[in-house]
Amino acid sequence: MEHSDLELFKAQAKAELNRLEAESTAKEVAGKAIGKNGLAYITIIVIVGVLASLALEESKVAAVIGLVSAALTALISMLNGIAGASPKQEKPEFEIMRELIARLDRLADKDPMKVEVEGDKVTVTKGDDQIKTSKGA
Numbered sequence: 001m002e003h004s005d006l007e008l009f010k011a012q013a014k015a016e017l018n019r020l021e022a023e024s025t026a027k028e029v030a031g032k033a034i035g036k037n038g039l040a041y042i043t044i045i046v047i048v049g050v051l052a053s054l055a056l057e058e059s060k061v062a063a064v065i066g067l068v069s070a071a072l073t074a075l076i077s078m079l080n081g082i083a084g085a086s087p088k089q090e091k092p093e094f095e096i097m098r099e100l101i102a103r104l105d106r107l108a109d110k111d112p113m114k115v116e117v118e119g120d121k122v123t124v125t126k127g128d129d130q131i132k133t134s135k136g137a
Contacts, residue, residue, distance in 0.1 A: 046068070112126075
């Protein structure tokens, strides 16, 4: 291969790589970034915590260690979310809706609805509630 052919091949490969990266989802991009640098981030956070514990007064160390542990927890949960290691949690509003529907179903079974038709008059009874209608109403 000549030098110009090699440069052309490199340019084509770089263009293809850029195209693939442009089509990547945000999750893929974040996963790659954290995957490449995640260990370094965790190490830096731990070093900051250790240095803070050496340099600060005892009363301030607890706050710094709390922040460091929160940062580590957040980073680890991001890693789990990106890697798909943690199960995806369902939105709480869906669970609430399911529970309400189940309760309504139980209530519906408890007091069945009764409909009586007498000529032009219709009476609907459910539990203690009663509605009467007529053709003229």
